[in-house]
Amino acid sequence: MLRTFKFRLYPSKAQSIIFEQTLETCRVLYNNALEERKNAWENERKSTSYREQQNNLPKLKSNKSSLQSVHSQVLQDVLHRLDQAFHNFFRRVKAGEKPGYPRFKAVNRFDSFTYPQFGNGAKFRDRKLWLSKVGEVNIKLHRGGPFNGWIKNCTIRHDVDRWFVCFTVGLPDTKLGKREIKTAVGVDLGVTNLVALSTGELIENPRWLKHSEERLAVAQRWLSCKKGSKNREKQRLKVARLHRKIRCQRADFFHKLSRKLVDSYDLIVFEKLNIAKMIQNSYAAKCIVDAAWRQLVLFTQYKAEEAGAVVQFVDAANTSQQCSSCSTLVPKDLSERLHACPACGLVLNRDLNAARNILMRNTVGLTGRACGSAALAGC
Ligand SMILES: [Zn+2]
Structure with a gap:
């Protein structure tokens, strides 16, 4: 059974900047890889596989310094995500649903990157999370940490103005269906x-649900009024923080x-x-x-x-x-x-x-x- 455990990260200022740069590098890679697939199909009716794009990574890296400052498996994971997006697209086409072609990611729309193999580029060191190309990051390990299971991968996630890490952990299957059904x-x-x-x-x-609607409506109004102004980014953050608060209360x-x-x-x-x-x-x-x-x-x-x-x-x-x-x-x-x-x-x-x-x-x-x-x- 796979479970996800989320912990707050407390990166230093310098580490936050590296995180942000990593997100941007991944986003650009995602968009470029999507464009490559799109062009290959539109111009030559040729579909591009994950394998081809992955094999092309080292060449891309030698030309682009930004790619060199991101762990190679993190970059591979970006290509995997794109591949998954195409898989889902074809599945929807096949099922006769609204297909929704994979979309280019705008700034702020790419909010996480993944080390797909825990232990390779990411591991624990002195109760801190060590990440390749970043260093040792402070982590708040409540609940004693996810150490009882086997950590498969970890994803660094940007949530408005905070950073989190999500561990996917394989847990042993429990006494599924063992309870006698009496109630x-x-x-x-x-x-x-x-x-x-x-x-x-x-x-x-609950109160958070009742109030969230009005609070969000007010906040959204601000957001739409100030379009194009310098204040807009501040307002966007305000709305995003409000959304996060509701999400946390709800959870x-x-x-x-x-x-x-x-x-x-x-x-x-x-x-x-x-x-x-x-x-x-x-x-x-x-x-x-x-x-x-x-x-x-x-x-x-x-x-x-x-x-x-x-x-x-x-x-x-x-x-x-x-x-x-x-x-x-x-x-x-x-x-x-x-x-x-x-x-x-x-x-x-x-x-x-x-x-x-x-x-x-x-x-x-x-x-x-x-x-x-x-x-x-x-x-
Ligand atoms: Zn009746």
């Missing part, structure tokens, strides 16, 4: 209530919530995230909500995998229209917050009704009664 919960993801649990618990939108919130779900239930049932349903949503901060849903599902999935709990995804059709007590379809539009069934008389919060339907659609066969759920006791 189960259905999770409905919504907009009015971020999360509704089939147990009757409603988790309202913290979902780490706690997913931990709670995995610790309390052996089976956790989500509805399949439905893009069409998301787009219908007129809620202005919907991109934030969408990202939030995905994050909760992702965090729950990997925590469940580690703890031997099971995550299931069920068909999302009519989860809010169907009565969770008698299965009658009770049509309601988005503004109706209450499920009131004319057939059996069940009156229940709309999202809780959906969460109960989601739970009942699991194929393990658990209804949640086993956990003595209060919400299901009345049906």
